Amino acid sequence: MLTLTRRDFIASSASTMALIAMSKAALAFPTRTGETVIPWLDQPAPNPVPDIIKSQLVWEDLDSWITPNEKFFSIAHFDRPRIDAASWKLEIDGQVIKPLTLTLAEIKQRPRQEVTFTIECSGNHGLPFFHGGIGNARWTGTQLATVLEEAGVKESGIEVVFWGADAGDIEIKDQAHDVKMHQNFARSMSLTDAMNPNNILCYEMNGVDLPPDNGAPVRLIAPGWYGVANVKWLKRIEVRDTRFMNLFMGRNYVTIREEDHNGETVWTETSVGKALLKSAPAKVTRNDEGYRIVGAAWGAPIAKVEVKIDDGPWQAAVMDRSEDAEFAWTIWSVDWGTAAPGEHSITSRATDASGRVQPTMDDPWIAKKHTYWESNGQITRKVRVP
Numbered sequence: 091m092l093t094l095t096r097r098d099f100i101a102s103s104a105s106t107m108a109l110i111a112m113s114k115a116a117l118a119f120p121t122r123t124g125e126t127v128i129p130w131l132d133q134p135a136p137n138p139v140p141d142i143i144k145s146q147l148v149w150e151d152l153d154s155w156i157t158p159n160e161k162f163f164s165i166a167h168f169d170r171p172r173i174d175a176a177s178w179k180l181e182i183d184g185q186v187i188k189p190l191t192l193t194l195a196e197i198k199q200r201p202r203q204e205v206t207f208t209i210e211c212s213g214n215h216g217l218p219f220f221h222g223g224i225g226n227a228r229w230t231g232t233q234l235a236t237v238l239e240e241a242g243v244k245e246s247g248i249e250v251v252f253w254g255a256d257a258g259d260i261e262i263k264d265q266a267h268d269v270k271m272h273q274n275f276a277r278s279m280s281l282t283d284a285m286n287p288n289n290i291l292c293y294e295m296n297g298v299d300l301p302p303d304n305g306a307p308v309r310l311i312a313p314g315w316y317g318v319a320n321v322k323w324l325k326r327i328e329v330r331d332t333r334f335m336n337l338f339m340g341r342n343y344v345t346i347r348e349e350d351h352n353g354e355t356v357w358t359e360t361s362v363g364k365a366l367l368k369s370a371p372a373k374v375t376r377n378d379e380g381y382r383i384v385g386a387a388w389g390a391p392i393a394k395v396e397v398k399i400d401d402g403p404w405q406a407a408v409m410d411r412s413e414d415a416e417f418a419w420t421i422w423s424v425d426w427g428t429a430a431p432g433e434h435s436i437t438s439r440a441t442d443a444s445g446r447v448q449p450t451m452d453d454p455w456i457a458k459k460h461t462y463w464e465s466n467g468q469i470t471r472k473v474r475v476p
């Protein structure tokens with residue numbers, strides 16, 4: 091374990107930090123000397139929305155626990171604002187006793203808090219062109235709860251809205267309405283969820299300033315929540331005395347399911363929330379010793395991962411615990427030995443610390459889900475062994 095003082099962090103250059111992060115992660119990864127990667131046969135479809143999904147993780151390239159910033163996926167639903175950090179200010183207002191306006195320098199003067207968190211877009215694996223909406227980074231900022239405490243939330247405050255600087259034109263049309271509006275990106279949480287001590291106002295990613303596409307100068311990092319809750323390009327934090335509903339709470343990022351209640355089907359719509367237990371095979375490698383399957387598991391504390399090759403038995407994967415963080419993915423591997431030439435399918439399933447198992451694709455939880463969000467079913471990949 092590398093320990094650096096705060097001064098070391100500040101003094102070292104961006105490139106040095108990146109090198110330290112990479113060499114540290116490389117030690118922890120089940121990479122073997124002289125190995126080559128066998129590409130998957132089932133490659134994702136071409137991305138039809140390159141403005142929204144600007145980059146994605148390429149699973150075959152996964153070779154470090156920390157995802158380097160230049161390989162990190164990036165999602166923006168409206169524009170991608172470029173904000174002048176020197177003049178930027180964050181407002182904290184609404185149902186608070188003392189509204190605050192904080193500059194970046196003032197936020198950086200507050201105590202530093204760091205978390206390694208694997209952030210996944212809830213749409214990941216829900217669409218044929220979207221398999222790489224995930225990455226693991228070390229996020230640094232200051233605790234949100236202490237800022238809200240300083241502003242003093244009033245008795246009436248029940249909901250916290252995180253407003254982004256990005257905005258777009260939205261239209262709502264039905265029999266009775268035709269409303270056009272220009273609305274900023276926003277997501278909200280209950281006051282209780284917002285006060286979770288793990289949430290940070292984040293200004294650094296993997297030891298360097300937060301990159302513009304990932305929300306510079308400051309974003310919310312809410313460990314354990316799906317990507318959409320982690321509002322980028324923060325502009326204002328508003329405490330409200332009512333629940334909040336907008337495009338990203340109530341229309342988009344809504345999971346529609348058929349649930350069963352006493353034998354009766356109940357159709358539900360829920361706003362995407364906390365991350366769900368999931369795993370995925372990342373790549374198949376080969377060297378002189380044979381084949382190896384490597385993957386990741388995340389979304390909950392992971393007890394074990396099992397892998398099924400074709401119609402074979404579930405085999406226990408070796409968990410790499412050399413890097414262990416509550417909100418970060420766990421890398422696993424299975425040695426496949428002398429795999430038979432031909433086409434094979436590889437499925438992984440994760441089990442969390444409470445014994446819950448990642449659902450199969452025909453589990454009603456997945457099969458009776460009618461929107462592509464929160465797709466945490468077991469993933470099968472196809473590979474051809476030469």
Ligand SMILES: Nc1nc2c(c(=O)[nH]1)N[C@H]1C(S)=C(S)[C@@H](COP(=O)(O)O)O[C@H]1N2
Pocket residue numbers: 162163164165166167168209210211212253254255256275303304305316317318319320321322323
């Ligand atoms: N302001 C703002 N924040 C946002 C978004 C956005 O469009 N605007 N997209 C969200 C979604 S859907 C995801 S998955 C994550 C992605 O974070 P990243 O781009 O840093 O990978 O950002 C979230 N925060």
Ligand SMILES: [Mo]
Pocket residue numbers: 165210211212213317318
């Ligand atoms: Mo997302």
